[in-house]
Structures are given as structure tokens and as C-alpha cells.
Amino acid sequence: MINDLPVVDVHGVGKSFGAVNALQDAHLVVQPGECVGLVGHNGAGKSTLMNILSGVLSPDTGTISFAGEAITARYGVSEAKQFGLRCVFQELSLCPNLTVAENARITHPQIRGFGWRNDASELIKNWLDEVFPDNGIKGDDVVGDLTIARRQMVEISRAFSSLDEQVRLVILDEPTSSLDKISADQLLTFVKKFTAQGGSVILISHMLREVLSTSDRIVVMRDGTMVADDATENFDRDRLVREMGSVLAEDAEEASAETARANTARVIQIPAKDGIDLNVFQGEIVGFAGIAGQGQTEKLIQIFDASNGKVNAVNIDNAAAFVAGDRQAAGVFPGWSIEKNISIASVRMMVQRYLIDPLQEINISNEWKERLGIRTDDLSNNILSLSGGNQQKVLFARALGSPAQIVLMDDPMRGVDIGTKQDVYAILKQEAENGRTFVWYTTEMDELKHCDYVYVFRDGEAVAELPSHKVTEASILNASFDPATAA
Amino acid sequence: DTADKKIALSNNYAGNSWRQAMLTSWETVAGKASADGVVAAADAFTTAENQVTEQAAQIQNLILQGYDAIVINAASPEGLNGAVKEACDAGLVVVSFDGIVTEPCAWRIAVDFHQMGKIQVEYLAERLPDGGNLLEIRGLAGVFVDDEISGGIHEGVAENAKFSIEGSVHGDWAQDVAQKAVAGILPSLSDIKGVVTQGGDGYGASQAFKAAGRDMPIIVMGNRHDELSWWKEQKDANGYETMSVSIAPGVSTLAFWVAQQILDGKDVPKDLTVPFLSITQDTLEASLETTQAGGVANVEYSQEEAQGVIAGAM
Amino acid sequence: MNLTEKPWIWAWLGTVSIWLVIASISGLSAGTEVLTAAASFGTFFVLVAIGQMFVVTLGPGNVDLSIPACMTLASTVAMKVMNGSEAMLIPGFLIVVAIGLTIGAFNFALIILLRIPPIIATLSSSFLYLSTAIWYNRGLRVKPPEALAEFATGKIGVVPLLAIAVLILTVLMHFVLHRTYFGRSILAVGQNAKAAHLAGIPVERTRFLTYVMCAVLAAICGYFLAGFSGGAALNMGEEYLLMSIAVVVIGGTSVAGGFANLPGLWGAALFMFLLVTMLNTLGLSAGYRLILTGAIIVAVIAISGKKR
Amino acid sequence: MSRYLTANTMRTLLPALSLAAILAAIFYLQPRTMSYFGLNLLLNLAVPIALATIAQMFILCVNDLDLSLGAFVSLTACITATWLYDTPVLGVLALAGCVLAYAALGALIHLRNLPSIVVTLGMSFVWVGIAVLILPTPGGKAPEWIRALMTLKPALIPFPIIAVVVIAIVVHFGLMKSAAGVVLRGAGGNPLSVERAGWSLLKVKVTMYAISGFFGVLSGMALVGLTTSADANIAERYTLLSIAGAILGGSEFVGGRVSPIGAVIGAVTLLLTGSFLSFLRLNPDWQIGAQGAILILVLAMRMLINRSDKRS
Numbered sequence A: 001m002i003n004d005l006p007v008v009d010v011h012g013v014g015k016s017f018g019a020v021n022a023l024q025d026a027h028l029v030v031q032p033g034e035c036v037g038l039v040g041h042n043g044a045g046k047s048t049l050m051n052i053l054s055g056v057l058s059p060d061t062g063t064i065s066f067a068g069e070a071i072t073a074r075y076g077v078s079e080a081k082q083f084g085l086r087c088v089f090q091e092l093s094l095c096p097n098l099t100v101a102e103n104a105r106i107t108h109p110q111i112r113g114f115g116w117r118n119d120a121s122e123l124i125k126n127w128l129d130e131v132f133p134d135n136g137i138k139g140d141d142v143v144g145d146l147t148i149a150r151r152q153m154v155e156i157s158r159a160f161s162s163l164d165e166q167v168r169l170v171i172l173d174e175p176t177s178s179l180d181k182i183s184a185d186q187l188l189t190f191v192k193k194f195t196a197q198g199g200s201v202i203l204i205s206h207m208l209r210e211v212l213s214t215s216d217r218i219v220v221m222r223d224g225t226m227v228a229d230d231a232t233e234n235f236d237r238d239r240l241v242r243e244m245g246s247v248l249a250e251d252a253e254e255a256s257a258e259t260a261r262a263n264t265a266r267v268i269q270i271p272a273k274d275g276i277d278l279n280v281f282q283g284e285i286v287g288f289a290g291i292a293g294q295g296q297t298e299k300l301i302q303i304f305d306a307s308n309g310k311v312n313a314v315n316i317d318n319a320a321a322f323v324a325g326d327r328q329a330a331g332v333f334p335g336w337s338i339e340k341n342i343s344i345a346s347v348r349m350m351v352q353r354y355l356i357d358p359l360q361e362i363n364i365s366n367e368w369k370e371r372l373g374i375r376t377d378d379l380s381n382n383i384l385s386l387s388g389g390n391q392q393k394v395l396f397a398r399a400l401g402s403p404a405q406i407v408l409m410d411d412p413m414r415g416v417d418i419g420t421k422q423d424v425y426a427i428l429k430q431e432a433e434n435g436r437t438f439v440w441y442t443t444e445m446d447e448l449k450h451c452d453y454v455y456v457f458r459d460g461e462a463v464a465e466l467p468s469h470k471v472t473e474a475s476i477l478n479a480s481f482d483p484a485t486a487a
Numbered sequence B: 001d002t003a004d005k006k007i008a009l010s011n012n013y014a015g016n017s018w019r020q021a022m023l024t025s026w027e028t029v030a031g032k033a034s035a036d037g038v039v040a041a042a043d044a045f046t047t048a049e050n051q052v053t054e055q056a057a058q059i060q061n062l063i064l065q066g067y068d069a070i071v072i073n074a075a076s077p078e079g080l081n082g083a084v085k086e087a088c089d090a091g092l093v094v095v096s097f098d099g100i101v102t103e104p105c106a107w108r109i110a111v112d113f114h115q116m117g118k119i120q121v122e123y124l125a126e127r128l129p130d131g132g133n134l135l136e137i138r139g140l141a142g143v144f145v146d147d148e149i150s151g152g153i154h155e156g157v158a159e160n161a162k163f164s165i166e167g168s169v170h171g172d173w174a175q176d177v178a179q180k181a182v183a184g185i186l187p188s189l190s191d192i193k194g195v196v197t198q199g200g201d202g203y204g205a206s207q208a209f210k211a212a213g214r215d216m217p218i219i220v221m222g223n224r225h226d227e228l229s230w231w232k233e234q235k236d237a238n239g240y241e242t243m244s245v246s247i248a249p250g251v252s253t254l255a256f257w258v259a260q261q262i263l264d265g266k267d268v269p270k271d272l273t274v275p276f277l278s279i280t281q282d283t284l285e286a287s288l289e290t291t292q293a294g295g296v297a298n299v300e301y302s303q304e305e306a307q308g309v310i311a312g313a314m
Numbered sequence C: 001m002n003l004t005e006k007p008w009i010w011a012w013l014g015t016v017s018i019w020l021v022i023a024s025i026s027g028l029s030a031g032t033e034v035l036t037a038a039a040s041f042g043t044f045f046v047l048v049a050i051g052q053m054f055v056v057t058l059g060p061g062n063v064d065l066s067i068p069a070c071m072t073l074a075s076t077v078a079m080k081v082m083n084g085s086e087a088m089l090i091p092g093f094l095i096v097v098a099i100g101l102t103i104g105a106f107n108f109a110l111i112i113l114l115r116i117p118p119i120i121a122t123l124s125s126s127f128l129y130l131s132t133a134i135w136y137n138r139g140l141r142v143k144p145p146e147a148l149a150e151f152a153t154g155k156i157g158v159v160p161l162l163a164i165a166v167l168i169l170t171v172l173m174h175f176v177l178h179r180t181y182f183g184r185s186i187l188a189v190g191q192n193a194k195a196a197h198l199a200g201i202p203v204e205r206t207r208f209l210t211y212v213m214c215a216v217l218a219a220i221c222g223y224f225l226a227g228f229s230g231g232a233a234l235n236m237g238e239e240y241l242l243m244s245i246a247v248v249v250i251g252g253t254s255v256a257g258g259f260a261n262l263p264g265l266w267g268a269a270l271f272m273f274l275l276v277t278m279l280n281t282l283g284l285s286a287g288y289r290l291i292l293t294g295a296i297i298v299a300v301i302a303i304s305g306k307k308r
Numbered sequence D: 001m002s003r004y005l006t007a008n009t010m011r012t013l014l015p016a017l018s019l020a021a022i023l024a025a026i027f028y029l030q031p032r033t034m035s036y037f038g039l040n041l042l043l044n045l046a047v048p049i050a051l052a053t054i055a056q057m058f059i060l061c062v063n064d065l066d067l068s069l070g071a072f073v074s075l076t077a078c079i080t081a082t083w084l085y086d087t088p089v090l091g092v093l094a095l096a097g098c099v100l101a102y103a104a105l106g107a108l109i110h111l112r113n114l115p116s117i118v119v120t121l122g123m124s125f126v127w128v129g130i131a132v133l134i135l136p137t138p139g140g141k142a143p144e145w146i147r148a149l150m151t152l153k154p155a156l157i158p159f160p161i162i163a164v165v166v167i168a169i170v171v172h173f174g175l176m177k178s179a180a181g182v183v184l185r186g187a188g189g190n191p192l193s194v195e196r197a198g199w200s201l202l203k204v205k206v207t208m209y210a211i212s213g214f215f216g217v218l219s220g221m222a223l224v225g226l227t228t229s230a231d232a233n234i235a236e237r238y239t240l241l242s243i244a245g246a247i248l249g250g251s252e253f254v255g256g257r258v259s260p261i262g263a264v265i266g267a268v269t270l271l272l273t274g275s276f277l278s279f280l281r282l283n284p285d286w287q288i289g290a291q292g293a294i295l296i297l298v299l300a301m302r303m304l305i306n307r308s309d310k311r312s
């Protein structure tokens, strides 16, 4: 199909939520067969723009046209679908009570009649295999029972899947945030294949590496407007970060020589069951690595429960705080203000004569708002008014602001922009030097570089212990698949 | 001879003092009869919820358990007809009392609730020659007894033009609900001369009048101990006069003997009436003495008395 | 802050408009008397609704259906033990509290140990409590001690004593809800139990305390209600089953959990009393009265709803 | 074994096991119940309860709760016993009106974003009020054909058993197996996602409430077929019974997790616990309490099975 008209043409779109101007005069053009990378700091307005394109929100000003046809006031979700637009939202949106196949049926009304279940199952299986080979997901798995990574795979595959209709444009909003490296690479490979066949993709990601390697053109947003729009070859990491309004810090210095384990007190000790002993010393940043869903999160929760005296398999004496990565399910209190969401882990310490001291509450929230740069004009706003990345910062603030000396982090950088990440890395380093201990599960190679020690997980157990100078993609992959070759 | 016959009591509600007294009477009289070998068994069954459906299921279970007769205080006069019919078809004797059933195959020991409402007004007419405003406290909307008594009251008022019902509230046969409803409507009512009730609401009404600082009208009582003792106090203090009327919980024992007589092969008419139990200014002291503290004025029947009632109806 | 955004405002608006109707029908002085009556009876609603509100706030599915049985059992036992003697007032009260504690703990044990959904757990256990009350006193009405009756029905001017006491309790509970760690924990658990757990909140302890508090308040309500109406009756709590829930939700507390407010309880309790009173005053037949009751409740809620 | 005993299959299996246990206990206590006649008597009231439980389940499926169901069933029973008996056309219209009213309720709840609990609580007064107006005192008559249907005596298998099995299977296929059912359940699991896929949540809510109303009507009709007449409070307790039955059968309050087969089994189990107790012949003081105790026992059994499953 040769068609010179752009798939989508966004012209001068603006959108505000009360006092917040989420978008002002936004421009975006996507050509057929093109992958456009969209980057920008947390709260830049990326998700808002995508919500407008997919018909969830309607713009205040500006025009949008699809294949030359301007959209009307009645534009909504089903119109967007008809046009061939699909969207993978930043916050997962599958029905957890349904099976994978049934979720596929939700987006494909044509699948019905006798034997629809097989059709749906086959369809989604085919696309899962197409996008994520060897995913191990079955059509009759109930989505709620899947790990967050697998849920994300299902949702992405579902967005690309088609029966007879044409999928013209797929919007991926932070698609890799919960995926491990292997699955993320599978997805990026597929995106290239998809665009080569004439489809278009808008890829939103804070993993600049992914955007640089996959997209044909990159658009940078800052504070609700486009500040750069150029072919990918004209960008590098430095320029992207600069355009987003941050400065790229020096990469974590290559840890050179072998360093001995810290000679501070041991704060966490988990005797081995099948794998190896797991030790954490005070002031360390210890990483948990491995393929997603190998029990890293469960181990963190186990440590957390042990710190509250609930579990005995773990030796830990200090209180611990938790930074959840699955912010919808395990992090955010949706009815509360940002302030209360931050202070909840520390209010116990603010009780004076039975009552919580509101001043202390405000102070701690303000302090961490500043330190982490949470983008809001008023801490008493509801937490859901924040962009995804800013919500995640709130969860950081909650843990770092608490008096706990051990902080457990469950892939906590999901959706956090690069500028903030650097700030957080710096804060972690600083806090660690002051004696705080961090245990950090992450799916990102770059983040493991900041760890003093890394444990690689397989089947719910740590199977390899790597000091920081031995942490490489290869060594971690090795350990993930064959413990004998590691350690 | 009924020594090998088993009788069951199917009761739909146990949540007030009247029903408790009824069960106690059953236990005393029927329990003794079964201990004496007059009947083989006389078991009482109560449903947890005051529901037609639950009682219907209960009756069906009693059929399965091989009882020869079921004595019923029914949750609804019509709603149990299906189950009662099944019992009759299975060869059981069914005797209903207080809450009677209309299924023709069953015996009915009825109280003339209509009359019970009417005599209240008639009593007031004697006491208040000039008539005046009345307050009516009703029971639970949609229930047959409530409708019957209220019908009687209204008929009485229609016949005595000097009375008018100024206000009418539903007390759901619960002391606290009645008290609340009365307290709510009182301020908007002008002078109230008499309060007609359905049983057990009198004390609550008196408290509501007291709390509102109003003149105490003639409140018709319902034979509860607290009502009687309050009446006695008032009588001693200021000569307060009223009457009290209700059905005696011991009517369950009459039903028991009727069932026993039927099983014994006696000829018993399908419809029996029991008089309600009324207490007057003169019998107050005597009644108060025989009424258990916190209970209800009661009459229990012996086999001979029951035979007398039956003979009287022939 | 915009007043129309307060969740409790609608119950109060409803209360005021209904009162205006009553006052316009029966006159101002009758209107005042009705308010006094509303305060006396609303007090009991509020007392149980406070407990129910905290339970409901714990999140979907949390509700205490054993309130009526708890009221009945506690007051039955207390009245019989006190047997009208004023010397026994305090022991009687302590017994009531002890029964509340036991019932709350038992309810929670069913919920947590046997993993029974609260709605069924409390429904089932309520049968046990009612049976115990029947077994203990067979429904006989024992008179309360004179002093208790006097306190429960007492007034300062036109304001019932008990209403003042419960008003003070309401203010205290307001602080408990918004300013104490316990209150904060309830709200957190109600919004997202998993997140609350990971924020270090003792989730189960919070739920335990909440159910116990609810039962204790119900028991205390039974104690004063028996004093107010001249003794404990087996059916004295029946009305409080739906009423406690109605007052909580009409008062603007979210049934989805995590949001609660206390001013709404008073608004809703007065509203429910005045509504019935207004319809009684209008002299409508039972059928129309019931229909209007329902229609007005739905209307108040529908107005307070937010358009999607 | 664990391959087949997933959390999902356990959810359906557990209620069945509780039912089997209580049925075995009843058979043991009163062997007479094992006959055709016995089963018929034991179970015929299960039909209206099962229908009401299904009605409640549809509401639970969209994360709502219906506190007016008992009153609604009472109302439909009153209409059945009066208008449907006297003037069938008017009766049918009125019953259809009831279903429409439920659908409208669904729309109101969705459009104004209202908590279903309060709305239905209010509506329960309305239903009873209308019922009292239609039938001020208990009475009315069951239409012949309903009576005939409910007292049907098919060969071999008692009618109530056939009826509840049919109800369970029909709803199971309609809601759990059909393509349309997926959308309805999905709206309970994640309404946003269903909306983003282009479905109208309003339509879903209206559909679910209408279906619920339809089953409520069926429940009222079946009830009158058994009791032969109606009163305004006849099914008051169906509200709590239906919730308890649905939950007992494995449905949950939020998340669109429901089970029609479980709901029917739960309803039957609740009915049988009552029967079980009358066969025990307890002291009247404790008969009420025993109902609670047995409910707790049945649920506790569920938990024990659950736990042993987790261990293995």
C-alpha cells in the first residue's frame, strides 16, 4: 500500500487539567512505515498526547488528522480503533479475571460464534510467538496469575494482533518497563519488522538506548511541547538528554580492581536452600538480577516481612522500607494526596501525644519533593494527577523519607526519566555512604552497574554472587541459565 | 391412644418475649405430655429468620422426619399453603394457631384479631364520652395480623364518630421502633386522648409521651409485664385507668392438645376460636402476680380444658 | 475548599430540607420538638454507625452484620446481671464492653483464621450471639437501673444528654480517623491492602482493632438503648442492621473503602429519622410511605453523585 | 494433580465438596430423604433461591452489590400472584416493567457514578412499598401453569434437581463460555480496559442489571409456584441469602470473579444447612445459633481443603 499521507498528523494540540497545562501546541507527524521515538522527562505530556490520539481524552485545542482526514468532535475509542490505531497504555490494562484468550476477544469483537475461544486463543498465541518467541504463555492462563512481565507481553502482542483489519499505528507507552533484556530485545526486533512491512509505531521510552536503536525519527518533548524533532542519526544520548532539559552525568566509573566485601555489620543473611547464601552488609547497594519473574520480588517481600518479624527464614534486625515497582497494585494509595502517599511510611514516627504532627508531615513531603523533583504545583493534589514516572518518585520518597535503614527496591525505576534516574542514583550513593543499605531488584543492566554486589536469581533462589567488577551482560546471562558456569 | 404418635411444633420466629413464652409453655405442657407417654414426641422447631420460605422448608423436613402431626404458628396465612398441602397429602395432621393458614386441609385455632382491635375503641368510647383524637401504633406493614387488628380499630372508630385517628405509625412490634415512631410524630399531633396498640408497644408509647412532656393519654396495653407494672405504678400514684388485651402465648398448648385429640380419632371442627386475654383495672394486680417478671401474661391449657374448648365449638 | 465537594454535605442538605417541610406542616415549635426527638434517637444510630463506618472503610466486602445481635446479647446480659440495681451500673457497663471485645475478636477470628468473607462470617456469628441471648434470658425484659434510664433519657434543656456524649465521641473519632496512626492505617488498608502492607502498616492488626471497636460500640449502644427503652428485648437491634449501613453510606463514606467522614453520620442519622417522621406526619399509607422513603434516599444519593 | 487443581478449578470444586458433605450428613440422619419424594421435598425451595442467587451474582460481577433483591423478588412474587393471575397481559407487562426498572437502575448507577449499595438500599423500600400497595395483606393465587411447572414430577430425577442443574448450565454457558459473556465479566475485572477496547460500559451495566432483574422475576414466579400465594415480605431474606450463596459459591465482591455453578451450589448448600439442623432436633434455644455454627463449619471446611491444597 503506497500512501504518502502521514498516518497521523497532530497540529497545535493543547490540553490542560485544571491549572496544569499538560500539552501546549504539540505537533507530531508519523509517516507510514515509520517508527517515531517519543522521549521527554516525567510529566512532559507524552501519555496525555497518546491518550488523546487513542480517543480516551479529547484535546482542548488543535487539530488531529488520520491519513489526511481530520477527526471530529465525536472522536472516541472506537473511532480510533476503526482507523487502525492501537495503544499499549503505560498502566497495564488487561482484565485480570479473564484468561489470555478472553482478553484477546475483548479487543476483537469479530471473534464470536461457535468455537470463538479457540479462535481467540490461536490468534493471541500466534502473535505472542511472533513478538516474543518462547514466551511460555498459554491461552487459558488467567491474566491475574501471570507475572507483570508476562502481562505486559500479552498486552503488547494483543495490540499488534489482527484478524482481517489493518493495524496502521501502534502506540507503545513504556512497553519495556517491566520486561527483562531478552524480551525487550525481542520486542524491538519485532517493531523493526513491523515497520518494515509498512506499519507505524510510536515508541515512548525512557530507555534512550532502545529509542536510539529502534526508531527512525525521534521527537523530544519538554513541558508539554515538542522541543526537537529529527532523524535518529542526528541524535546521541548526550543530545537527547540535553534536549530533555537534563545534563548527562558521568557514567558510573568502571569499578576496576576486585573489591572485598564491606567490613561493616551484616544486616541481612539468608541461608541457602538450593542456591547460595545471600548476605548484605550495611552501607552496600546489593542488586538482584536475572530473568524477570525468577522470584526476585518474592525474595524482597520475604525480607520485608522478616524485618517485621513475620518470617524466620531470613535474618534481619533492622526495619526495612519497600519501593514497589508495580505501583498500581502495590504502591499507590489512589484516594490520597501526594503528601499522604509520601508520608505514610513515616507517620508512625510523627505521632506526638497520640496525634500525627501535620507540620512534620508537610516538611518531609516537601523535602523529598524537592530532592526528587516531583513535578506538581501542590502536594495536596491527588496522586493520580501525577504522570507515571512522578508517581514512581513518590514511592521513592516514601521509602527514603522513612526512618528505615534498609531499603528494598522492586524494579523501582519503571517509567522514571533519565534525568531523575541520575538524581536517584546519586541519592542512593549518598545515602549508602551515610550507612543506609539498599537491596535492588532491577531488569536493567545499566542499573546493576551501580551495585556493589549482584545476586543472580533462578527458580526463586540466588544462584550466583557477582562482585561489581564482574557484572557484565554475559556473566549475568550465563548465571541465569547455568549456575555452574558462574561464580 | 396416641402413645406412638409424634407431634412437632413449627414456629417461624423466636425473637420476642411473646414467642419465648409460647415456646416455654409448649415445653412445659407438651414436654410433660411426651414424658408421661401421652404422645411419643413433642418437639419444637424454630426457624432462624422470620421467613415464609424458611418455614416452608422446615415443614417439608418435618414431613420427611415422619411426624404424625404438625402444629404451626405460621409466618403467613397463605404463603405456607403449598407446604401444608404437601403435609396433608402425606397424611399428616396440621393444626395452625395464632398465625393461622388458610389451606382447607388444616385446622385453625384462630384469634379474632379484628375484634381485638375493635374492643379497644369500644373501651375508649366508654371511658371518653366526649371522644377525642387517637394515635394508632401498628405492627409490620404487609403482615396479616397487623391488617386485621388495624381493620378492627378503624371499624370501631367508624362506629364512634366522636373519635378520629389523628396519627398512625408503624412500630414493627418492636418496643424501641414504636417508641421512636411515636416520639417523632408526637410534636405534630394536637391533644391525644387515647393510644390504640397491637400488643407490646404500650410501654414504649408511654415513655415517648413522658419524654415529650405531654399529658398521659389512655394507652391500651398488651399484657407485657413491663406494661402491667408501669400501669400499676401509675394506678397507685394517680389512679391511672386503662385496659390490656392480647393473645395468651399458652395457646400453643391448646393447639398441642387439639392435634393430640385429632390423632386420637376425635372429631374436631376445622375452625376453633380462642378468646383473647384481657386485663382490666380490677384484675391488674392478680394478673401481675401470675406474670413472670419481664414476660407476658399467660394461660396454659390442660387436656380437659382443651376438650372443653372443642366441645364448645361443636 | 468548595463545600459541595464535601461528601457529607448532601446528607445535611437532605436533613435541613426535610426539617423545613416538617416545620412548615406542624409549625416551628413542633419542629423544635421533633429535632429533640431526632437527636435522642439519631444518637443511637450514630453510635453503631461509627463502628460500622470504620469497618466499611477497610475496603470492599467489609461490613459487620452482627451489630444487632451484639446489641441484644450485650444488653440482655447486662440488664439481667444488674437486675435494676444501681450499684451494678459500672460492673454492668464493664460486662457490656467485655462482651463487645469478645464478639469483635470472635468475628475477626472467623475472618482471619477461617478466611470467611466478613459479610458471611458476621452473619453466621450473629445467629450464635442471638441464640446465646435467648438461652441466657429467654427474652424476658428486665428493667434497667433507674439511674441508667434517667441518664439515657435525660436532657439538658432540649438537648439529650446522650446526644452530647455521642457528639463528643464523634469529635474524638474524627481525630482518630484523620490524625492518628490507627486511623491512617484504616484508610490505607481500605484503599490498597497490599500497598499498606508494603508501607509497613500492620494490616491484620488494624483490621482486628476495627472489628473489635465496632462490636464494642454496638454493645455500648445496646446498653444505653436498653436504658432508654426500659429493658433489653430480643428484637431490639433488628432495625440497626440496615440502618447502620444506610447511615454510613448516606453520610458519604465510600463503600469501596478508604474514605470516611464523621459529620456525615450525624447528617444521615437525623435525615433517616426525620424522613420517617415527615412521612408519618403526612399521614400517608404504609405503601406510599415506603415508596417515598426509598425514592428520597435514591434522589439524595443521585444528586450527590458525580457525572461520569 | 496440581496441574489440574489450579486456583480456578478449586474455586468451583470447593462449593461442590461442601454440598456433598452436607448432603451425606442429611442422608445419614434421615435415610428417607434419599428417595425421589424426599429429594423433591428437600430441594424444591432451592429453585427460587438459586434464581435469586444468580441474579445477585450478575450484580456482583460488575463490582456492585444489590441490597434490594429480596424486596424485589417479593414484589415480583406479589405481581405474579395477583396481576399475572387475574389479568395475564397486565401481569406480563408489569413484570417486564420490573426488568426495565432494573435496567434503568443500572443506567442511573453508571451515569451518576453512584454506589450501588445505597441506591439499592433505597430501592428496597420502594419495592416493598409497591408490593404493599399491590397486596396489602398476604394472598393472591399462583397462576395454574406456574404451579403445574413447579410441582412437575418427571420420571427418575426430581424436578428441583433438573431445574437447578439447567439454571446453572444455562448461565454458565451464557456468562462464562460465550463470547459476549467475556465482555460482561471483563467489565468487572477492569472496566477501563473494556472501555478502551471500544465497548460501552453503560450498555454493559444496563445489560447486567436487566439480566439480574430478569432472574429476580423468575425467582419471584418460581416462589409463588411453590407457596401458591404471596405477601409483601415473602422473600425479604433473599437479599442476604443470595449474597451468602454467591460468596459461598466462590464469587468475589470485586474483580468480576464469579461462578454461576458455584452460586447455584452455594444456594442449595445454604438451604440444606437449614434442613440438616431440623433433622438434628436441637434444643429450641440453640436452633438459631446452630444455623450460624453450621454455616461457619461449611466455610471452615472450605478453608481446610484450600489449605491442604496449598501444602501439596
Ligand SMILES: Nc1ncnc2c1ncn2[C@@H]1O[C@H](COP(=O)(O)OP(=O)(O)OP(=O)(O)O)[C@@H](O)[C@H]1O
Pocket (backbone or CB within 6 Å): A017, A018, A020, A021, A022, A040, A041, A042, A043, A044, A045, A046, A047, A048, A049, A090, A375, A384, A385, A386, A387, A388, A389, A390, A415, A417
Ligand atoms: N488526570 C489528570 N489530572 C491532573 N493532571 C494530570 C492528569 N493526567 C496528567 N496530568 C498532568 O499532566 C502532565 C503530563 O502528564 P503525562 O502523563 O502526559 O506525562 P508523561 O510524559 O507521560 O510522563 P511519564 O514519563 O512520567 O509517564 C503532568 O504534569 C501530569 O501531572
Ligand SMILES: Nc1ncnc2c1ncn2[C@@H]1O[C@H](COP(=O)(O)OP(=O)(O)OP(=O)(O)O)[C@@H](O)[C@H]1O
Pocket (backbone or CB within 6 Å): A301, A308, A310, C193, C194, C195, C197, C198, C201, C202, C203, C204, C205, C206
Ligand atoms: N507477600 C505479600 N505481598 C503483598 N501483599 C501482601 C503480602 N502478604 C500480605 N499482603 C497483604 O497484606 C495483608 C495482610 O498482611 P499480613 O498478614 O502480613 O499482616 P500485617 O500487615 O503484617 O499485620 P499484623 O502485623 O497486624 O499481623 C493481606 O491481606 C495482603 O493483602
Ligand SMILES: [Mg+2]
Pocket (backbone or CB within 6 Å): A046, A047, A048, A090, A173, A387, A388, A389
Ligand atoms: Mg506517561
Ligand SMILES: [Mg+2]
Pocket (backbone or CB within 6 Å): A176, A177, A178, A179, A180, A443, A444
Ligand atoms: Mg525493564
